Amino acid sequence: MTSQQDSALHSDAANPSRREQILRAAAQLFAERGSRAVGVDDVGAAVGVTGPAIYRHFASKDAMLAEMLLRISERLLAGGTQRVAAAGAVPVDQLRALVEFQVDFALDNPALITVQDRDLGALTDRDARQVRQLQRRYVEEWVTVLARVHPGASTAACRARAHALFGLINSTPHSAGRVARPAMAALLAEMAMAAATS
Secondary structure, eight states: OOOOTTGGGOSSTTSOOHHHHHHHHHHHHHHHHOGGGOOHHHHHHHHTSOHHHHTTTOSOHHHHHHHHHHHHHHHHHHHHHHHHHHTOSOHHHHHHHHHHHHHHHHHHOHHHHHHHHHHGGGSOHHHHHHHHHHHHHHHHHHHHHHHHHSTTSOHHHHHHHHHHHHHHHTTHHHHTTSSOHHHHHHHHHHHHHHHHHO
16 A cells, blocks of 8 residues: 555654554555454455465454554554644644644544544553543543633533544545645634634
8 A cells, every 4th residue: 555644653754663564554444344343354455465464463453453553542542642742832832833733643544433433442442541541641631631722611611622623623534525625724723712712
């Protein structure tokens, strides 16, 4: 697979390891069909290896899904935290940095957005707990910034606003491609900022 999409799984997007190539292929297939409908042989075929060769990298299809969702949850948390820190002390600048980060992530990783939304329930309880813990921490980054932008709002209202913003931004797997990437990013960021600051 040569697509640069869903590169959040790679430590070096320009030179993904075989393990990362397998994860990207799995993400694409899981997004298209759902993780339960995809076999190890399907993933192997997508990267040009036999199904059994996959087991040198992953113990099972469930292990692929778990690593995929853990990696992107870690990437979101680390990226969001870094963007807020780099944005300076002005709350609206911090919010804009978070919005732009999430927009870029959603546009650049449409299969991962779909898999995260749809297949989290397919994880083992242990893996699901880890992913949800990371996701909660990422949401709290947003809640903290939104509380700075709306100092009179309750924490519950800021959390609800954060989830609504994710819904708006993460709808991109359904709409991306209809508008050129730069225009879509600008449109999403403008809409999200308007919703976030209203």
